[in-house]
Amino acid sequence: MKSILRIGLAxxxxxxxxxxxxxxxxxxxxxxxxxxxxxxPPHLDSAQQQREMQIVVAAQRTRSAEQSAKAIADNExxxxxxxxxxxxxFEARALPLTTKFFSKITKLQSAILRHAKKDWNRPRPFETxxxxxxIGEVPTSRSYPSGHAHFGFLxxxxxxxxxxxxxxxxxxxxxEYGNNRIVAGVHYPSDVEAGQQVATATAAFLxxxxxxxxxxxxxxxxxxxxxxxxx
Numbered sequence: 001m002k003s004i005l006r007i008g009l010a011x012x013x014x015x016x017x018x019x020x021x022x023x024x025x026x027x028x029x030x031x032x033x034x035x036x037x038x039x040x041p042p043h044l045d046s047a048q049q050q051r052e053m054q055i056v057v058a059a060q061r062t063r064s065a066e067q068s069a070k071a072i073a074d075n076e077x078x079x080x081x082x083x084x085x086x087x088x089x090f091e092a093r094a095l096p097l098t099t100k101f102f103s104k105i106t107k108l109q110s111a112i113l114r115h116a117k118k119d120w121n122r123p124r125p126f127e128t129x130x131x132x133x134x135i136g137e138v139p140t141s142r143s144y145p146s147g148h149a150h151f152g153f154l155x156x157x158x159x160x161x162x163x164x165x166x167x168x169x170x171x172x173x174x175x176e177y178g179n180n181r182i183v184a185g186v187h188y189p190s191d192v193e194a195g196q197q198v199a200t201a202t203a204a205f206l207x208x209x210x211x212x213x214x215x216x217x218x219x220x221x222x223x224x225x226x227x228x229x230x231x
Contacts, residue, residue, distance in 0.1 A: 031205055032112055032198060032201045032202050032205060033115075033116075034112065034113055034115070034116035034145060034194070034198045035115060035116045035119040035120070037197065037198060037201060038116065038120075038144075038145060038194050038197065038198070040120065041120055041122045041143075041144040041188075041190055041191070041194070042188075042190060044123070044128065048190075049188075052188040052189050052190060053125060053128075053129060053188070055182065055188075055189055056125045056129075056132065056182055056185060056187075056188060056189075057129070057131070057132065059182050059183050059185070060132060060133065060185050063183050067180075067183055068135055068183070068184075070176075070180060071135065071136065071180035071181070071183040071184040072135055072136035072137075072184065074148065074152075074176075074177055074180045074181075075136045075137050075148070075184070077106055077110070077147075077148065077151045078102075078106070079102040079105075079106070079155050079158075079159065080092055080102075081177070082155065082156075082159060082170060082173055084173065085166055085169045085170055085173045086159075086163065086166065086170075086227060087227065089226055089227055089228075090223075090226070090227065094226055095219075095222055095223060095226055097218060097219055097222045098219040098222050098223045098226075101215055101216070101218075101219040102155075102219075104215075105154065105155070105158060105206075106151070109150060109151055109154055109199075109202060110147065110151075112150070112198065112202060113145055113147050113150055113195070113198065114141075116144075116145060116198075117141050117142040117143075117144065117145070117147075118142065120142065120144045120145075121142055122142055122143040122144035122188075122191070123142070123143060124139065124142075124143045124186055124187070125143070125185060125186065125187070125188055126138075126185055126186065132185045133185065134184055134185035134186050135184050135185060136184050136186075138186070139186055143186075143187055143188060143191050144188075144190065144191045144194060145191055145194030145195040145197075145198055146178055146181050146187045146191040146192045146194065146195035147195065148177060148178060148180075148181050148187075148195070149177065149178030149181060149187070149191065149192040149193075149194075149195030149196050149199070150195035150196070150198050150199045150202070151177070151195075151199075152173075152174045152175070152176070152177025152178050152199075153174045153175070153177070153178060153195065153196040153199035153200070154199040154202055154203055155174060155177070156170050156171050156173060156174025156175075156177075157174070157199065157200070157203040158203070158206075158216070159174075161207070161216060161220070162216070162219065162220040162223050162224070163223065163224065163227065163229065165229065175196070178192040178195060178196060179192060
């Protein structure tokens with residue numbers, strides 16, 4: 001995964017406010033400041049904006065019923081959406097320790113992009129193109145960067161640490177999580193890319209924290225035993 005390769009660089013750029021415990025404030029928008037990390041989104045009257053709009057329109061025109069259903073289902077922010085990679089034994093009811101661990105990450109990551117979305121204030125594709133018909137839940141927040149792409153990529157990085165045997169498939173699924181926001185008609189490609197970049201920085205802070213790594217190791221053991229992998 002490209003994000004894994006960027007983690008070392010992100011640590012160098014963002015270190016300086018080390019987290020001390022895996023709590024919900026272990027990483028904040030001040031530590032991973034997406035407004036400072038990211039380049040601005042394309043202007044509404046730019047050629048790049050037009051190209052990106054064409055991509056979103058094409059995705060709407062060509063999406064299949066199966067793609068649409070998966071894009072709608074991926075509106076849910078859940079690690080267990082990766083069950084199509086990790087199999088039917090990857091289920092919350094059988095993994096209490098892992099589920100609690102995942103829940104913390106999900107709550108933590110959701111707050112990181114709020115300020116950046118307000119700062120960049122990019123309209124959603126369907127807000128500037130009446131021909132676009134978004135599917136699934138219609139978001140009310142700003143478009144840049146994508147929170148779902150951030151979640152999907154961060155989840156993929158964490159899961160790849162836990163089940164490296166499936167890293168390639170997990171990474172592909174994480175990217176699909178973000179790309180499905182384009183399929184749904186609610187994000188541009190640059191929104192997705194930006195969310196993935198911030199996910200890499202978020203992962204850098206998490207993986208540098210001793211308490212997070214301890215919790216990760218415990219969840220990893222439970223998950224691997226459940227899935228039938230050696231510790």
